[in-house]
Amino acid sequence: xxxxxxxxRCSYLFLxxxxxxxxxxxxxxxxxILAIGIYAEVERQRYxxxxxxxxxxxxxxxxxxxxxxxxxxxGVLASLRDNLSLLKVFLYMLxxxxxxxxxxxxxxxxxxxxxxxxxxxxxxxxxxxxYDDLDFKNIMDFVQRKFKCCGSEEYMDWTVNxxxxxxxPGPLACGVPYTCCLExxxxxxxxxxGSGVLNKNRHxxxxxxxxxxxxxxxxxxxxxxxxxxxxxxxxILLPQFIGVLFxxxxxxxxxxxxxxxxxxxxxxLDGGPKGPKQQGKLAKWCKCMPEIx
Numbered sequence: 001x002x003x004x005x006x007x008x009r010c011s012y013l014f015l016x017x018x019x020x021x022x023x024x025x026x027x028x029x030x031x032x033i034l035a036i037g038i039y040a041e042v043e044r045q046r047y048x049x050x051x052x053x054x055x056x057x058x059x060x061x062x063x064x065x066x067x068x069x070x071x072x073x074x075g076v077l078a079s080l081r082d083n084l085s086l087l088k089v090f091l092y093m094l095x096x097x098x099x100x101x102x103x104x105x106x107x108x109x110x111x112x113x114x115x116x117x118x119x120x121x122x123x124x125x126x127x128x129x130x131y132d133d134l135d136f137k138n139i140m141d142f143v144q145r146k147f148k149c150c151g152s153e154e155y156m157d158w159t160v161n162x163x164x165x166x167x168x169p170g171p172l173a174c175g176v177p178y179t180c181c182l183e184x185x186x187x188x189x190x191x192x193x194g195s196g197v198l199n200k201n202r203h204x205x206x207x208x209x210x211x212x213x214x215x216x217x218x219x220x221x222x223x224x225x226x227x228x229x230x231x232x233x234x235x236i237l238l239p240q241f242i243g244v245l246f247x248x249x250x251x252x253x254x255x256x257x258x259x260x261x262x263x264x265x266x267x268x269l270d271g272g273p274k275g276p277k278q279q280g281k282l283a284k285w286c287k288c289m290p291e292i293x
Contacts (some may be wrong), residue, residue: 012257015250016079022243023075023090030072034065044135057135071097075247082254091247098240105233119215123152128160130177140214141179149217150180150210157213159198166198174198180209 040058071093078086108115126136144150151157158164158176166174176194183189197209205211222229
Protein backbone atom coordinates (compact mmCIF):
# COMPACT_ATOMS: atom_id res chain seq x y z
CA UNK A 1 0.00 0.00 0.00
CA UNK A 2 2.84 2.36 0.84
CA UNK A 3 4.48 1.64 -2.53
CA UNK A 4 1.26 2.48 -4.35
CA UNK A 5 0.90 5.71 -2.39
CA UNK A 6 4.53 6.58 -3.10
CA UNK A 7 3.98 6.08 -6.87
CA UNK A 8 0.81 8.16 -6.72
CA ARG A 9 2.68 10.94 -4.94
CA CYS A 10 5.55 10.86 -7.45
CA SER A 11 3.21 10.98 -10.46
CA TYR A 12 1.20 13.79 -8.86
CA LEU A 13 4.29 15.90 -8.14
CA PHE A 14 5.83 15.19 -11.55
CA LEU A 15 2.68 16.21 -13.42
CA UNK A 16 2.11 19.23 -11.20
CA UNK A 17 5.54 20.79 -11.58
CA UNK A 18 5.85 19.85 -15.26
CA UNK A 19 2.55 21.61 -15.94
CA UNK A 20 3.61 24.64 -13.88
CA UNK A 21 6.88 24.95 -15.85
CA UNK A 22 5.09 24.37 -19.18
CA UNK A 23 2.43 27.01 -18.53
CA UNK A 24 4.94 29.50 -17.08
CA UNK A 25 7.24 29.26 -20.11
CA UNK A 26 4.37 29.93 -22.54
CA UNK A 27 3.02 32.67 -20.28
CA UNK A 28 6.37 34.48 -20.48
CA UNK A 29 6.59 33.92 -24.25
CA UNK A 30 3.05 35.26 -24.65
CA UNK A 31 3.90 38.34 -22.60
CA UNK A 32 7.04 38.93 -24.69
CA ILE A 33 5.11 38.63 -27.99
CA LEU A 34 2.39 40.94 -26.63
CA ALA A 35 4.98 43.56 -25.63
CA ILE A 36 6.59 43.46 -29.09
CA GLY A 37 3.16 43.73 -30.75
CA ILE A 38 2.13 46.72 -28.63
CA TYR A 39 5.43 48.48 -29.34
CA ALA A 40 5.11 47.81 -33.08
CA GLU A 41 1.49 49.03 -33.10
CA VAL A 42 2.44 52.24 -31.27
CA GLU A 43 5.12 52.88 -33.90
CA ARG A 44 2.66 52.07 -36.69
CA GLN A 45 0.09 54.53 -35.34
CA ARG A 46 2.81 57.10 -34.81
CA TYR A 47 3.65 57.08 -38.51
CA UNK A 48 -0.01 56.62 -39.52
CA UNK A 49 0.65 53.55 -41.60
CA UNK A 50 -1.93 51.28 -43.19
CA UNK A 51 -5.06 50.41 -41.25
CA UNK A 52 -5.83 46.73 -41.72
CA UNK A 53 -5.60 43.78 -39.36
CA UNK A 54 -4.53 41.31 -42.04
CA UNK A 55 -1.76 43.56 -43.28
CA UNK A 56 -0.52 44.77 -39.90
CA UNK A 57 1.96 42.33 -38.30
CA UNK A 58 1.61 44.29 -35.05
CA UNK A 59 -2.09 43.42 -34.80
CA UNK A 60 -1.34 39.74 -35.43
CA UNK A 61 1.37 39.77 -32.74
CA UNK A 62 -0.97 41.44 -30.26
CA UNK A 63 -3.75 38.91 -30.87
CA UNK A 64 -1.33 35.98 -30.61
CA UNK A 65 0.26 37.43 -27.47
CA UNK A 66 -3.10 38.04 -25.77
CA UNK A 67 -4.30 34.48 -26.47
CA UNK A 68 -1.04 32.91 -25.27
CA UNK A 69 -0.85 35.16 -22.21
CA UNK A 70 -4.43 34.52 -21.04
CA UNK A 71 -4.48 30.77 -21.74
CA UNK A 72 -1.05 30.22 -20.15
CA UNK A 73 -1.93 32.34 -17.12
CA UNK A 74 -5.00 30.18 -16.53
CA GLY A 75 -2.72 27.14 -16.78
CA VAL A 76 -0.23 28.56 -14.25
CA LEU A 77 -2.96 29.46 -11.77
CA ALA A 78 -4.82 26.17 -12.23
CA SER A 79 -1.72 24.00 -11.75
CA LEU A 80 -0.52 25.99 -8.72
CA ARG A 81 -3.90 25.87 -7.00
CA ASP A 82 -5.07 22.43 -8.14
CA ASN A 83 -8.34 24.02 -9.18
CA LEU A 84 -10.28 21.46 -11.20
CA SER A 85 -12.52 24.05 -12.84
CA LEU A 86 -9.57 26.13 -14.07
CA LEU A 87 -7.67 23.00 -15.12
CA LYS A 88 -10.61 21.93 -17.27
CA VAL A 89 -10.91 25.44 -18.76
CA PHE A 90 -7.18 25.31 -19.58
CA LEU A 91 -7.59 21.85 -21.14
CA TYR A 92 -10.56 22.91 -23.25
CA MET A 93 -8.85 26.10 -24.45
CA LEU A 94 -5.69 24.22 -25.45
CA UNK A 95 -7.78 21.60 -27.24
CA UNK A 96 -9.84 24.21 -29.10
CA UNK A 97 -6.68 26.07 -30.21
CA UNK A 98 -5.10 22.83 -31.42
CA UNK A 99 -8.23 21.73 -33.31
CA UNK A 100 -8.64 25.17 -34.93
CA UNK A 101 -5.03 25.14 -36.12
CA UNK A 102 -5.40 21.65 -37.58
CA UNK A 103 -8.71 22.53 -39.25
CA UNK A 104 -7.23 25.75 -40.64
CA UNK A 105 -4.30 23.86 -42.16
CA UNK A 106 -6.53 21.14 -43.63
CA UNK A 107 -8.99 23.67 -45.10
CA UNK A 108 -6.13 25.70 -46.58
CA UNK A 109 -4.86 22.57 -48.35
CA UNK A 110 -8.29 21.36 -49.48
CA UNK A 111 -9.29 24.81 -50.76
CA UNK A 112 -5.83 25.71 -52.05
CA UNK A 113 -7.05 27.83 -54.97
CA UNK A 114 -9.36 29.88 -52.76
CA UNK A 115 -6.56 30.29 -50.20
CA UNK A 116 -4.16 31.54 -52.88
CA UNK A 117 -6.77 33.95 -54.23
CA UNK A 118 -7.45 35.30 -50.73
CA UNK A 119 -3.72 35.83 -50.19
CA UNK A 120 -3.33 37.53 -53.57
CA UNK A 121 -6.28 39.82 -52.86
CA UNK A 122 -4.90 40.93 -49.50
CA UNK A 123 -1.36 41.32 -50.79
CA UNK A 124 -2.61 43.56 -53.59
CA UNK A 125 -4.37 45.68 -50.96
CA UNK A 126 -1.03 46.08 -49.24
CA UNK A 127 0.70 46.94 -52.51
CA UNK A 128 -1.70 49.87 -52.97
CA UNK A 129 -0.22 51.42 -49.80
CA UNK A 130 3.31 50.02 -50.25
CA TYR A 131 5.10 53.31 -49.54
CA ASP A 132 2.76 54.28 -46.68
CA ASP A 133 2.95 51.09 -44.61
CA LEU A 134 6.52 50.50 -43.45
CA ASP A 135 5.65 47.10 -41.93
CA PHE A 136 4.20 45.77 -45.17
CA LYS A 137 6.98 47.36 -47.25
CA ASN A 138 9.69 45.65 -45.22
CA ILE A 139 7.93 42.28 -45.44
CA MET A 140 7.28 42.62 -49.18
CA ASP A 141 10.87 43.67 -49.87
CA PHE A 142 12.20 40.72 -47.87
CA VAL A 143 9.91 38.22 -49.66
CA GLN A 144 10.77 39.59 -53.13
CA ARG A 145 14.50 39.34 -52.39
CA LYS A 146 14.39 35.98 -50.62
CA PHE A 147 12.13 34.15 -53.06
CA LYS A 148 13.23 36.01 -56.21
CA CYS A 149 9.73 37.11 -57.15
CA CYS A 150 7.76 40.26 -57.89
CA GLY A 151 4.24 41.25 -56.92
CA SER A 152 1.55 38.92 -55.70
CA GLU A 153 0.40 36.90 -58.72
CA GLU A 154 2.89 38.46 -61.15
CA TYR A 155 4.98 41.60 -61.64
CA MET A 156 2.08 43.42 -63.36
CA ASP A 157 0.30 43.59 -59.96
CA TRP A 158 2.38 46.69 -59.22
CA THR A 159 0.07 48.74 -61.47
CA VAL A 160 -2.29 48.97 -58.45
CA ASN A 161 0.21 51.27 -56.73
CA UNK A 162 -0.32 54.96 -57.49
CA UNK A 163 3.42 55.60 -57.83
CA UNK A 164 4.08 52.63 -60.14
CA UNK A 165 0.97 52.98 -62.28
CA UNK A 166 1.80 54.02 -65.85
CA UNK A 167 -0.45 57.08 -65.53
CA UNK A 168 1.59 58.45 -62.60
CA PRO A 169 4.20 61.21 -62.96
CA GLY A 170 7.75 60.71 -61.75
CA PRO A 171 10.57 58.19 -62.23
CA LEU A 172 8.68 55.31 -60.54
CA ALA A 173 5.87 55.36 -63.14
CA CYS A 174 5.35 52.10 -65.05
CA GLY A 175 7.97 50.44 -62.86
CA VAL A 176 8.41 48.03 -59.96
CA PRO A 177 10.37 48.31 -56.68
CA TYR A 178 14.09 47.67 -56.94
CA THR A 179 13.70 44.51 -54.82
CA CYS A 180 12.11 42.91 -57.91
CA CYS A 181 15.31 43.39 -59.91
CA LEU A 182 17.84 40.65 -60.61
CA GLU A 183 20.77 41.07 -58.25
CA UNK A 184 24.15 41.34 -59.92
CA UNK A 185 27.17 40.39 -57.82
CA UNK A 186 29.67 43.10 -56.92
CA UNK A 187 27.35 45.86 -58.12
CA UNK A 188 25.67 48.60 -56.10
CA UNK A 189 21.89 48.24 -56.17
CA UNK A 190 20.17 50.68 -58.51
CA UNK A 191 16.91 51.78 -56.89
CA UNK A 192 15.48 52.74 -60.30
CA UNK A 193 16.38 49.45 -61.98
CA GLY A 194 12.69 48.57 -62.32
CA SER A 195 11.64 51.77 -64.07
CA GLY A 196 9.53 51.38 -67.21
CA VAL A 197 9.34 47.58 -67.09
CA LEU A 198 5.52 47.50 -67.03
CA ASN A 199 5.51 48.86 -70.59
CA LYS A 200 7.70 46.05 -71.90
CA ASN A 201 6.88 42.54 -73.04
CA ARG A 202 7.40 39.73 -70.57
CA HIS A 203 10.18 38.04 -72.58
CA UNK A 204 12.21 41.28 -72.56
CA UNK A 205 12.42 41.27 -68.76
CA UNK A 206 14.27 37.97 -68.21
CA UNK A 207 17.56 39.78 -67.57
CA UNK A 208 16.02 42.71 -65.69
CA UNK A 209 13.49 41.63 -63.05
CA UNK A 210 11.84 38.56 -61.55
CA UNK A 211 8.49 38.13 -63.29
CA UNK A 212 6.90 35.31 -61.25
CA UNK A 213 4.54 36.16 -58.42
CA UNK A 214 5.52 35.78 -54.78
CA UNK A 215 2.52 33.69 -53.72
CA UNK A 216 3.44 30.82 -56.04
CA UNK A 217 7.14 31.27 -55.28
CA UNK A 218 6.52 30.87 -51.55
CA UNK A 219 4.26 27.82 -52.06
CA UNK A 220 6.89 26.19 -54.29
CA UNK A 221 9.53 26.85 -51.62
CA UNK A 222 7.29 25.19 -49.02
CA UNK A 223 6.89 22.10 -51.23
CA UNK A 224 10.60 21.93 -52.01
CA UNK A 225 11.48 22.24 -48.32
CA UNK A 226 8.82 19.92 -46.94
CA UNK A 227 11.19 18.59 -44.26
CA UNK A 228 11.72 22.08 -42.85
CA UNK A 229 7.98 22.77 -42.99
CA UNK A 230 7.24 19.44 -41.32
CA UNK A 231 9.67 20.28 -38.54
CA UNK A 232 8.15 23.74 -38.15
CA UNK A 233 4.60 22.36 -37.94
CA UNK A 234 5.77 19.71 -35.48
CA UNK A 235 7.42 22.41 -33.38
CA ILE A 236 4.15 24.38 -33.29
CA LEU A 237 1.66 21.54 -32.75
CA LEU A 238 3.66 19.10 -30.59
CA PRO A 239 4.03 21.41 -27.54
CA GLN A 240 0.28 22.07 -27.62
CA PHE A 241 -0.48 18.35 -27.84
CA ILE A 242 1.90 17.68 -24.93
CA GLY A 243 0.12 20.42 -22.95
CA VAL A 244 -3.27 18.82 -23.63
CA LEU A 245 -1.95 15.37 -22.64
CA PHE A 246 -0.26 16.50 -19.42
CA UNK A 247 -3.26 18.62 -18.39
CA UNK A 248 -5.62 15.68 -18.93
CA UNK A 249 -3.36 13.35 -16.93
CA UNK A 250 -3.08 15.89 -14.13
CA UNK A 251 -6.85 16.38 -13.98
CA UNK A 252 -7.37 12.61 -13.67
CA UNK A 253 -4.70 12.48 -10.93
CA UNK A 254 -6.36 15.27 -8.92
CA UNK A 255 -9.78 13.63 -9.36
CA UNK A 256 -8.33 10.31 -8.16
CA UNK A 257 -6.87 12.08 -5.12
CA UNK A 258 -10.27 13.54 -4.27
CA UNK A 259 -11.84 10.09 -4.58
CA UNK A 260 -9.13 8.35 -2.53
CA UNK A 261 -8.45 10.91 0.19
CA UNK A 262 -11.62 13.00 0.29
CA UNK A 263 -9.85 16.22 -0.69
CA UNK A 264 -7.60 17.68 -3.37
CA UNK A 265 -4.49 15.63 -2.61
CA UNK A 266 -2.64 17.32 0.25
CA UNK A 267 -1.70 13.82 1.41
CA UNK A 268 0.12 13.38 -1.89
CA LEU A 269 2.11 16.55 -1.27
CA ASP A 270 2.91 15.57 2.31
CA GLY A 271 3.66 11.91 1.56
CA GLY A 272 0.61 10.42 3.28
CA PRO A 273 -1.81 11.08 6.10
CA LYS A 274 -0.15 12.80 9.04
CA GLY A 275 -1.14 14.54 12.16
CA PRO A 276 -2.17 18.17 12.10
CA LYS A 277 0.62 20.64 11.50
CA GLN A 278 1.00 24.24 10.48
CA GLN A 279 0.93 24.62 6.71
CA GLY A 280 3.67 26.59 5.02
CA LYS A 281 2.96 29.46 2.67
CA LEU A 282 3.78 27.35 -0.39
CA ALA A 283 1.36 24.61 0.64
CA LYS A 284 -1.36 27.19 1.29
CA TRP A 285 -0.73 28.75 -2.13
CA CYS A 286 -0.81 25.39 -3.92
CA LYS A 287 -3.91 24.26 -2.05
CA CYS A 288 -7.17 25.60 -3.35
CA MET A 289 -9.79 22.90 -3.34
CA PRO A 290 -11.76 22.68 -0.12
CA GLU A 291 -11.71 19.49 1.87
CA ILE A 292 -14.77 17.30 1.37
CA UNK A 293 -16.34 15.94 4.50
